[in-house]
Amino acid sequence: xxxxxxxxxxxxxxxxxxxxxxxxxxxxxxxxxxxxFALHILFVQLMLGTSAITLYGAFSQNFYWRRLGAAMLEIxxxxxxxxxxxxxxxxxxVQVVYDPHWYTSNVLSAQWVIGFIVILILxxxxxxxxxxxxxxxxxxxxxxxxxxxxxxxxxxxxxxGFIMHSLTSAILHPELWKEWYIQNGVVDYSGSKLHAYxxxxxxxxxxxxxxxxxxxxxxxxxxxxxxxxxDHDYLNWAAELGKKWIKxxxxxxxxxxxxxxxxxxxxxxxxxxxxxxxxxxxxxLLYAPWAMWRLKGEARICSYMALPVALxxxxxxxxxxxxxxxxxxxxxxxxxxxxxxxVMDWYSTGLFFLTFAIVGGVVLSxxxxxxxxxxxxxxxxxPSAAVxxxxxxxxxxxxxxxxxxxxxxxxxxxR
Amino acid sequence: MDLISLYPTWYEPTVGSxxxxxxxxxxxVLASHTSVGAALLFAYLSNKAYREDxxxxxxxxxxxxxxxxVFTYVAGSITGPGIWYSTTVASPNGIGALIHSxxxxxxxxxxxxxxxxxxxxxxxxxxxxxxKKTHMKISVIFGMASLATMxxxxxxxxxxxxxxxxxxxxxxxxxxxxxxxxxxxQMGMRMAFMFTMTAVVGGxxxxxxxxPAFKKEMARxxxxxxxxxxxxxxxxxxxxxxxxxxxxxxxxxxxxxxYFVPSIVAVLSGTLAYFIITMIQPKTLVAxxxxxxxxxxxxxxxxxxETARESMRKPWVxxxxxxxxxxxxxxxxxxxxxxxxxxxxxxxxxxxHPFTPPELKKVNDHNMIQAGQFIAMVYCSxxxxxxxxxxxxxxxxxxxxxxxxxxxxxxxxxxxxGNIAYMPKMPMLDSEVKALSAYLLMNKKGGQPAVAEAIKQxxxxxxxxxxxxxxQDKVAALTIPQEEK
Numbered sequence: 079x080x081x082x083x084x085x086x087x088x089x090x091x092x093x094x095x096x097x098x099x100x101x102x103x104x105x106x107x108x109x110x111x112x113x114x115f116a117l118h119i120l121f122v123q124l125m126l127g128t129s130a131i132t133l134y135g136a137f138s139q140n141f142y143w144r145r146l147g148a149a150m151l152e153i154x155x156x157x158x159x160x161x162x163x164x165x166x167x168x169x170x171x172v173q174v175v176y177d178p179h180w181y182t183s184n185v186l187s188a189q190w191v192i193g194f195i196v197i198l199i200l201x202x203x204x205x206x207x208x209x210x211x212x213x214x215x216x217x218x219x220x221x222x223x224x225x226x227x228x229x230x231x232x233x234x235x236x237x238x239g240f241i242m243h244s245l246t247s248a249i250l251h252p253e254l255w256k257e258w259y260i261q262n263g264v265v266d267y268s269g270s271k272l273h274a275y276x277x278x279x280x281x282x283x284x285x286x287x288x289x290x291x292x293x294x295x296x297x298x299x300x301x302x303x304x305x306x307x308x309d310h311d312y313l314n315w316a317a318e319l320g321k322k323w324i325k326x327x328x329x330x331x332x333x334x335x336x337x338x339x340x341x342x343x344x345x346x347x348x349x350x351x352x353x354x355x356x357x358x359x360x361x362x363l364l365y366a367p368w369a370m371w372r373l374k375g376e377a378r379i380c381s382y383m384a385l386p387v388a389l390x391x392x393x394x395x396x397x398x399x400x401x402x403x404x405x406x407x408x409x410x411x412x413x414x415x416x417x418x419x420x421v422m423d424w425y426s427t428g429l430f431f432l433t434f435a436i437v438g439g440v441v442l443s444x445x446x447x448x449x450x451x452x453x454x455x456x457x458x459x460x461p462s463a464a465v466x467x468x469x470x471x472x473x474x475x476x477x478x479x480x481x482x483x484x485x486x487x488x489x490x491x492x493r
Numbered sequence: 494m495d496l497i498s499l500y501p502t503w504y505e506p507t508v509g510s511x512x513x514x515x516x517x518x519x520x521x522v523l524a525s526h527t528s529v530g531a532a533l534l535f536a537y538l539s540n541k542a543y544r545e546d547x548x549x550x551x552x553x554x555x556x557x558x559x560x561x562x563v564f565t566y567v568a569g570s571i572t573g574p575g576i577w578y579s580t581t582v583a584s585p586n587g588i589g590a591l592i593h594s595x596x597x598x599x600x601x602x603x604x605x606x607x608x609x610x611x612x613x614x615x616x617x618x619x620x621x622x623x624x625k626k627t628h629m630k631i632s633v634i635f636g637m638a639s640l641a642t643m644x645x646x647x648x649x650x651x652x653x654x655x656x657x658x659x660x661x662x663x664x665x666x667x668x669x670x671x672x673x674x675x676x677x678x679q680m681g682m683r684m685a686f687m688f689t690m691t692a693v694v695g696g697x698x699x700x701x702x703x704x705p706a707f708k709k710e711m712a713r714x715x716x717x718x719x720x721x722x723x724x725x726x727x728x729x730x731x732x733x734x735x736x737x738x739x740x741x742x743x744x745x746x747x748x749x750x751x752y753f754v755p756s757i758v759a760v761l762s763g764t765l766a767y768f769i770i771t772m773i774q775p776k777t778l779v780a781x782x783x784x785x786x787x788x789x790x791x792x793x794x795x796x797x798x799e800t801a802r803e804s805m806r807k808p809w810v811x812x813x814x815x816x817x818x819x820x821x822x823x824x825x826x827x828x829x830x831x832x833x834x835x836x837x838x839x840x841x842x843x844x845x846h847p848f849t850p851p852e853l854k855k856v857n858d859h860n861m862i863q864a865g866q867f868i869a870m871v872y873c874s875x876x877x878x879x880x881x882x883x884x885x886x887x888x889x890x891x892x893x894x895x896x897x898x899x900x901x902x903x904x905x906x907x908x909x910x911g912n913i914a915y916m917p918k919m920p921m922l923d924s925e926v927k928a929l930s931a932y933l934l935m936n937k938k939g940g941q942p943a944v945a946e947a948i949k950q951x952x953x954x955x956x957x958x959x960x961x962x963x964x965q966d967k968v969a970a971l972t973i974p975q976e977e978k
Contacts, residue, residue, distance in 0.1 A: 090847045093496035096586070097821060097830045098593040101667065107596070156614060162570050163610045167603055169574060173581070173589070174596050181500050181585035188503035188582035192513060195575035202567045259501045260850045263952040265863070267504035267870055269582060421828055426597035426667040430604075438604040441634055445611050448631065452622050460624045469630040476608075476637040483644055490658070490672040 079253060084411060087252050091413045094178030099419035102427045104175045108400065108415065111171035116396040118168055119283060120290060120389050121161035122239065127291025127323075128154040129205070129232045136228055141219040142315050146295075148218035151209060153294065158202055158235075175415040176249065179407070183248035186258050187241075188269025194241045201234035240272075240280060247274035250343055250406050252413075278337035285334050286392070288327025289365050293384035295320025296373060300381035306456050317381070321373050324384070328366040335359040335395075342402065345410040349402055358398030361391045437479055441472045495840050496847045497833045499819055500585045502870040506941075509884030510583035511803070511875060517572050517579045519799045523690060523791050524569030526683065529639040530691030531561055532609070534718070535616060536629075536636030543629040549707050551620045551628065557698040558617040565694075566613055570606075584875065586819040587653075587810035594670055594812070594828075595649050602645040608638040647683055651676040654806055655738055655813050662814075665827025670812070675736040682733050685726030689764060692719030693790055696771065696783030709775045716772035723764050738813070741805040744915045748804055753797050760794035807876070808917040816917035818872050834920055841922035842868055852955060856924035859954055862947040864925070865932025872908075872919045872929075879936055879944075888937045895937065900930040 079087075100107065128150035135147015173180045184191050204227045211224040248255075251274055258273045259266060299317035302308055336359055339350035349355045368387060372380040407413045447468065452459040461469070503510050535554050542550035580588040592599070612635035619628060648671040651657065657673025692715040699715060702708040734742065767786050771778040808816055814823040814830065821833045836845055843849045843856070843864060853864045869879055869887070877887045891900070905926045911918025921929065935943050 089496060093847050094498050094500065096589045096593045097498065098590060098825075098828050100593060101597060110600075159566070159570065159610050159614070162574070163603075163607055166574050166606065167600070169577065170592070170596060170599055170603070173577075173592055177585075177589055177592070181581055181589065184578070184581045185501045185503050185585060188505075188510075191578045191582050192517075195517065195571055195578055199568055199571050202571070203563070206563050206567070255501075256848060256850075259848055263850070263852070263955060264948060265850060265867060265870075267502050267874075269503045419829065421665060423597070423667045426595075426601075430597040430600045433601045433604050438607065441608050441638070442611065444634075445608070445615060445631070448619070448623060448627060449611075449615060452619060455622075458624055459622060459627075461627055466627070466630075469627065469634075472634050473630060473637070476634055476641065480637060480641060480644070483641070486668070487672045487677070490668045491674070491677065 088412045091178045091252055095418065096177055099421040100174055101421060101423035103420060104415050104418045107171045107174045111168050112396045112400050114164060114167035116389060116393040118161060118165040120392050121157045121164055123287040123290040124294055125154055125157035125161050126235060126284065127287035128157060128294065129235065131291065133228050133232055136222045136225045142312055145218045145312060146316055155205060155209060175418055179249040179252065182255050183245045186248065186255065186269060187245060187272050190241050190272050194238050197234050198238045201231050201238065204231035204234065239284065243280045244272040244275045247276055250403060252411055276338065276341055278334055278341050282331060282334040282338045285331045289324045289331060290388045292320040292323030292327055293388045295323065296381050296384040301453065304454050321369055324369040325366045328362055332359050332363040335362055343406060345406045346402060347405065347409060349405045354398045354401040358395045361394035365391055433479065437475055440475050444468045444472045495836065495844055497836060497845045498586060499846045499871065501848050502874060503582045504870055504874050506880040507882055509878040511884045514579045514583045515800050515803060517575045519791065519795045521569060521572035521576055522795050522799060524565040524572060526687035527690045527694045528561055528565045528569055529643045530687040531557060532636045532639035534691055536632045539629045539632035543625040553711060555617055555620040557695055558613060560698055562613055562617055570610065584810055584819065586815050590811040590815045591649055591652065594667065598645055598649060602642050605638045605641040609635065609642060612638060643683065644680060647680045648672065648676050651679050653811050654741065661827060662825050663827050678729060678733045678736050682726055682729035685722045685729055688718050688722035689726060690790060693783065693786045696778055697780050700778050700780040700783055712771050712775040712778050716768040719768040720765060723761060727761055737805060740914065744805050744807050745801065748915060749801055753801055756793050756797045760790060763789065807915040817875050818917050820917060822917055834918060837920035841925050842871060843925060846871060856928045860951055861928050861931045862935060862944060863951050865928035866944060866948065868925055868929045869932055880941055887933065891937050897930060897934055900934050901926055904930050
């Protein structure tokens with residue numbers, strides 16, 4: 079591309095920006111986007127990995143595998159929900175500073191965007207169908223019914239993953255947007271095609287399901303081992319399987335990461351050999367030695383660290399991914415998200431961070447404490463006075479939030 | 494810079510992109526309103542179960558919760574972002590306007606959304622696993638968090654109709670845009686109707702209760718909830734109509750389909766009758782009946798209501814400054830936003846659109862239909878489908894015997910000047926008026942096949958001309974060196 083063509087692309091991207099501007103500094107949206115993407119992709123990978131175990135368990139004759147399959151189905155169900163709900167945040171933040179890119183890539187593949195919604199619902203319902211067909215069966219070692227529905231669920235999940243991957247990839251090619259829209263001289267209004275993909279990048283993010291789910295299995299053993307009715311042989315078997323998945327999975331993912339870096343667009347320049355280009359792959363690879371070093375024997379504390387470590391690795395990869403996008407769009411196409419027009423709104427900015435920290439922090443602490451303790455208790459769990467008080471505080475905090483909503487609202491209304 | 498913020502256009506020929514949004518939105522409204530109403534109902538029932546030490550109420554919460562988890566939380570949590578997705582592809586500047594003004598409000602809603610999703614699993618799966626007091630506390634938090642999600646989204650929905658305060662246009666600011674008369678009335682109306690939906694959908698679960706006494710108790714509880722909320726909702730709807738701009742009422746009177754009012758009245762009356770029957774005779778409350786009522790509310794109540802809300806905003810799609818065709822049609826000094834109409838009047842839509850093909854930037858005899866179609870897609874297709882079916886098809890708006898002169902007169906005299914109250918002003922150069930008129934005429938007379946054929950001929954002719962020019966250039970390039978020799 080010559081300078082004039084690049085300049086036209088730059089001009090187009092800036093023209094597409096929303097004239098309303100954004101209510102705080104753009105770097106904050108990018109930071110939150112990276113953080114929430116790391117969380118989102120962790121749960122996506124958990125969802126895929128635990129679904130794969132459920133599926134393998136369903137077709138296996140091994141009783142341990144069948145039990146593990148049934149247990150992982152519970153995690154898969156919740157992981158889908160959490161992946162969706164957490165995924166809302168990066169979806170929100172990307173369209174704040176990269177609206178020209180996100181909206182264009184979506185419109186050009188509109189049918190797939192709409193298909194994404196339908197396919198995801200079907201995938202989730204297929205998983206629930208499998209669950210309801212087998213949930214009443216107390217013996218988790220018998221062969222499950224309707225295994226096909228779990229196959230359908232997993233395949234559909236991979237399809238929605240690919241759609242999202244393609245939309246994200248299209249962002250990186252503003253030079254091709256017009257070419258995609260105008261094919262052989264005729265404008266294509268149908269949005270019927272997925273235009274961009276990098277199979278290595280997609281395979282890398284999917285493959286991360288292996289080590290991440292390995293981390294989940296190690297955590298599962300540790301969490302369940304304190305129960306009075308724990309079957310230690312089975313749990314140890316699951317943990318060993320998890321360690322193996324971390325070690326082998328990290329190597330596979332690191333190889334795929336390298337393949338991705340070798341196939342990034344030319345417009346990315348020498349990103350693959352830059353600090354962040356290398357850091358992502360190193361972080362992934364380091365999960366294997368960490369597991370070998372820290373997960374020996376009982377590993378009572380480090381077993382609980384397996385998933386947080388996976389999250390940190392995911393965060394490094396998320397930063398690399400964001401730097402790649404910035405490298406292409408800023409360094410090559412001169413679109414700098416940092417110069418987005420800011421129309422500062424302190425109230426809504428402050429209200430979000432206070433809600434996030436105080437309401438989210440306190441309530442989720444209470445919820446997760448209850449869920450954690452209940453999972454480790456045989457029979458009915460009754461919280462301690464301190465946990466109970468945390469529940470009361472949570473109620474008051476949410477109630478106060480609602481009160482402030484109306485107090486501020488009526489004041490503004492009456493003003 | 495002569496470009497404005499216009500994206501490519503997605504054209505869905507069968508039902509139209511607007512109806513795709515409406516379909517997803519309607520389904521989401523049923524799922525989300527039912528969920529929020531049920532969350533508050535659970536808080537009440539769980540509290541009662543704790544005070545009166547009753548296991549049957551918690552069992553009901555578990556069953557209804559599981560039902561909701563599968564049918565409304567799964568579908569609701571996906572169709573929620575699904576509305577973003579569908580509006581992104583159908584109306585990118587509409588959703589962009591909302592996102593850029595209310596990103597933090599949506600982010601705040603997301604915090605409550607996370608609490609809600611974690612909460613629903615706890616409500617369902619911890620019945621019998623934690624003591625009743627703890628379950629009650631979880632239910633209360635869950636109920637309030639669900640309510641908070643609705644409070645937040647209603648402010649954003651209200652902004653779509655009009656900013657909370659008129660001062661927003663001059664001063665900007667999230668608070669001025671969010672809070673207003675319309676916001677609070679709509680909030681009350683939606684809360685009322687969400688309880689109606691909760692009561693109807695909850696009937697599906699009550700139908701499965703085996704114990705006649707308990708079934709009667711729950712049928713009565715839901716019945717009263719449904720009757721009171723339906724009556725309050727209907728009253729608030731009347732009040733709501735007084736809070737919308739005159740323009741919206743004008744559209745409502747003139748543009749809404751004939752079935753709108755009878756449909757709403759029938760569904761409200763039918764819903765009340767359903768509650769009264771099931772309260773008097775709980776035996777009649779079977780899953781099929783409750784399921785039928787849920788579908789009736791969806792099809793005959795929510796669908797007209799959502800499409801009406803969509804239509805009433807015309808010609809705007811967000812905040813009374815973004816037209817339904819994505820053009821910014823008004824200055825908003827408070828946000829530093831300038832109307833795009835002056836630029837369009839000066840350079841025309843083809844030059845100002847970032848995605849206009851280079852060969853269509855200037856209209857000539859060899860690209861007339863293609864340029865006309867491009868303009869129609871940008872300016873018209875959001876509200877009028879160029880196909881035979883779909884949303885308010887274009888061809889229905891012109892008489893069979895219309896001539897090119899009359900069409901041009903209409904486009905120039907009515908569309909470019911914005912003389913129809915519920916349609917945007919659509920500035921065009923004279924050459925663009927000719928192109929759009931030629932396209933509209935061909936679309937009217939020969940439909941999409943004729944348009945496709947004409948465009949094919951234009952493209953072929955252009956390609957032939959290009960090939961001839963390239964050949965001539967080649968010959969010239971070969972000739973010059975020979976002459977030099």
